[in-house]
Amino acid sequence: MVDSATAQAPGFHRFTVGAFEVIALHDGVITRDRPAGFVPNASDEEVGEAFATAGMPRDKLTITFTALAIKTPGGVVLIDTGLGDGGPPGTGTLTANLAAAGIQPGDVKTVVISHFHGDHIGGLQLKDGTPRFVNADLLVPEKEWAFWMDDAKMEAAGEAAKGNFGLCRKIFGPVADKVRKFAWDEEFLPGFTAVRANGHTPGMSAIRIASDDGVMMFVADITNNPLIFARHPDWQAMFDMDPAETITTRKRILDQAAAEKMRVSFFHAPFPATGFIVKTGTGYEFLPALWTAS
Numbered sequence: 208m209v210d211s212a213t214a215q216a217p218g219f220h221r222f223t224v225g226a227f228e229v230i231a232l233h234d235g236v237i238t239r240d241r242p243a244g245f246v247p248n249a250s251d252e253e254v255g256e257a258f259a260t261a262g263m264p265r266d267k268l269t270i271t272f273t274a275l276a277i278k279t280p281g282g283v284v285l286i287d288t289g290l291g292d293g294g295p296p297g298t299g300t301l302t303a304n305l306a307a308a309g310i311q312p313g314d315v316k317t318v319v320i321s322h323f324h325g326d327h328i329g330g331l332q333l334k335d336g337t338p339r340f341v342n343a344d345l346l347v348p349e350k351e352w353a354f355w356m357d358d359a360k361m362e363a364a365g366e367a368a369k370g371n372f373g374l375c376r377k378i379f380g381p382v383a384d385k386v387r388k389f390a391w392d393e394e395f396l397p398g399f400t401a402v403r404a405n406g407h408t409p410g411m412s413a414i415r416i417a418s419d420d421g422v423m424m425f426v427a428d429i430t431n432n433p434l435i436f437a438r439h440p441d442w443q444a445m446f447d448m449d450p451a452e453t454i455t456t457r458k459r460i461l462d463q464a465a466a467e468k469m470r471v472s473f474f475h476a477p478f479p480a481t482g483f484i485v486k487t488g489t490g491y492e493f494l495p496a497l498w499t500a501s
């Protein structure tokens with residue numbers, strides 16, 4: 208039962224890119240004490256100061272999750288799935304928000320995955336293993352598949368990473384024959400082109416979305432919260448698997464977004480997580496797009 212005295216509006220927000228309607232979908236929030244060493248190459252004091260400057264509690268870490276659904280002439284495309292029904296309390300709201308926007312899971316024609324972390328793939332299945340998007344084709348970055356589905360890499364991985372290898376087998380094992388893999392620079396669906404964005408994970412892909420004269424890019428996890436990591440582009444996050452490559456990728460994509468004045472959508476920016484990038488003296492600033500009715 209939703210308590211109308213305290214409930215928020217449903218977490219979706221529509222905008223257009225050419226003939227496509229793009230819908231940002233909120234999958235919830237987690238907040239915890241910020242772990243020591245969250246930014247391994249800056250002091251906890253500096254990082255606390257950056258959080259305070261961004262209007263956030265100095266010692267907490269709040270992570271938000273925002274996927275995209277895109278209505279195209281070829282059907283509804285979902286980019287990333289959120290955590291699903293097995294995540295921490297306060298997450299897994301994607302399907303409720305999708306329904307609030309008028310779309311049922313069975314209406315999704317294609318699911319595109321940016322990378323294989325649980326907050327991006329967990330929603331492909333219900334907790335009991337039932338597939339959620341039963342009518343959808345599944346498109347994934349080929350380099351991401353090659354890494355996480357390689358048993359030798361799993362054997363060689365540390366304990367922390369082993370859990371994610373296991374998750375990939377649980378999620379993709381039952382549907383392995385339905386998965387189609389795409390390469391960087393490939394237009395894998397009309398208007399959807401994969402962009403190299405590795406570093407955070409070995410095969411992460413951003414997605415360039417173009418229709419008529421409209422263009423945008425879903426930039427996945429090139430930053431965690433851009434209020435921290437676009438402002439401090441040389442800072443690593445503890446989630447980044449290859450810190451040096453993460454930073455190279457981040458700067459390349461943010462430079463491009465700034466130069467082209469192109470709309471971007473982040474997965475971990477404040478909802479609805481979409482806007483523009485400008486360069487500053489020391490880094491980049493994320494400018495939220497105007498919230499308009501059309």
Ligand SMILES: [Zn+2]
Nearest residue numbers: 324326428474
């Ligand atoms: Zn993520």
